[in-house]
């Protein structure tokens with residue numbers, strides 16, 4: 001009914017027809033009891049995606065894109081006189097640093113190379129030397145490069161030094177299995193259009209209830225994006241404080257149903273085989289990875305531009321786009337890359353079809369195959 005596009009960009013992801021159609025519902029005022037019930041079930045199901053115990057953790061929903069969650073956690077969870085530590089090895093953690101700067105939050109920007117894992121000895125040394133650090137933040141899968149950060153190990157250090165650990169899991173949640181408690185995470189987050197394979201417009205933070213309660217007395221830095229305010233409203237009314245993305249919520253409920261039907265592990269296996277198919281395809285055409293394969297999460301592949309005068313990403317993109325495949329530019333400041341991702345309702349066959357089209361594009365524009373690097 002609706003044209004299917006294979007999205008190889010890092011979200012929004014390709015959705016199923018049933019998720020698309022779930023948005024077509026009778027008009028409803030979201031303050032109705034019927035809708036409040038749906039939201040309650042939705043929040044519980046979201047907790048299940050990371051195996052969170054509902055006594056200890058809660059899911060707080062917001063209307064907005066994934067960056068809103070980052071903003072919410074950073075501006076809402078810092079007590080007076082304390083500092084934030086950002087473990088930064090990529091563009092998404094850099095965005096968190098920008099949020100700290102924007103709110104004038106005291107923070108340490110602990111930078112590491114974008115193609116390597118953070119050095120845990122340096123992380124520990126920083127925690128030891130700065131006892132005023134309270135909130136430690138990092139990105140699980142750095143979507144800009146595809147690198148997987150060792151959150152469990154970082155979280156153990158954070159707890160050893162009595163901090164709270166906030167992880168941006170936007171590009172792993174409901175894909176790469178997460179167990180919030182075992183992975184030493186206090187707060188994680190995602191938006192409906194990534195791992196859940198629903199529509200854009202709904203984002204959520206999953207976090208430690210006691211820490212949210214404590215944050216009631218922290219300095220407030222935003223109105224619309226305050227975590228406690230939204231949590232408290234949910235607790236009292238079961239509703240979002242302000243208008244929710246109604247149709248996106250219906251599609252997310254359908255997407256969660258399909259998520260549990262597919263199953264956590266089979267879904268992860270599917271993303272991994274798609275990721276392997278991407279690797280196979282780029283290798284056959286001679287392309288190189290920007291990040292060592294063993295450091296990758298299994299969800300994003302950053303491919304280096306070949307050294308060929310005829311290479312023009314936009315032309316290749318347009319050729320593929322016209323044939324139903326969306327590819328995406330990279331996010332690495334020091335090297336020219338594009339990205340191919342294994343998110344969404346796609347499988348190996350889609351990737352095989354994509355590489356037929358990509359090869360045609362390379363041949364059409366006289367780019368040597370296999371591609372060349374100097």
Ligand SMILES: *Cc1c(COP(=O)(O)O)cnc(C)c1O
Nearest residue numbers: 011065066067092143168170171
């Ligand atoms: C997609 C993504 C976000 C959110 O991006 P939006 O454009 O605001 O939806 C945040 N962090 C990571 C790691 C992501 O992959």
